[in-house]
Amino acid sequence: RNPKGRQQVFIKKNGEISRRFSIIGHDRTSISLPDESGRHVMFNLPSDICSPFFLFHIQNGVSAHGTSDKYQITVTKNNKSMTIKRNIPRPILTAGERKAIERKIDSMRRYHPLAKKKLKEIIPEHKNVFSKLLVSDRYIWAFAAVENPSPVRADLFSHDGTFFGTVKLSRIPVHISGSYVYFIVHDEDEDDLHLIRHNFRLKEK
DSSP: OOOOOOEEEETTTTOOOEEEEEEEEEHHOOOOETTSSSSEEEEEOOOTSSOOOOOEEEETTEEEETTTTEEEEEEETTEEEEEEEEOOOOOOOOHHHHOOOOOHHHHHSOOOHHHHHHHHHTTBOOOSEEEEEOOOOSSSEEEOOOOSSSSSEEEEEEEHHHTTEEEEEEESSSETTEEEEEEEEETTTTTTTEEEEOOOOOOOO
16 A cells, blocks of 8 residues: 555566556545544545546556556556656646536535545646557557547547547547457447447558
8 A cells, every 4th residue: 555645566476566557646636634532534536527537448468557637658568667758748737627527526425525625725726638548459549538429520540649649539439459459339219239340541651
């Protein structure tokens, strides 16, 4: 357990930690206050657009991981790691978005008034950069944080970190393999979930 916050790690089969990576500090996503008994209780910031979270995906021995709030992706292959970085400004949280988060905090009935006040104080100025990472046979897909359902943008990198460009998809897929991309679609008429497979082709420069 890291006292500074939650941390991404690689763990060996025997349970030992082999590598340590990104840390998300406790004070960035939650606050701790004592209850009537003196026991400390955690109160979490109720926001998906600005609360940082860990990203991870692995396929065929290649893994990609990082945090949602930084344009920094660590790719590990054959026990060797390299980092992808791009100097792109983080999206700023608008006044309307901040107000919406504050209203959501106020609506939390079980939250103590002091907890609501403290949570509003840790609302960050910037939004998340990524919503998901996917590894396919040839690419690392870094999906931008989604604000509208469609389309979604993804930056593409080779497994060695070469940037290929940005593509648009109708929604965020659950899996990409070979020349196929897989989506989960909700059928409202049947109230059922369907796995949809589409063929895709990328033109590399």
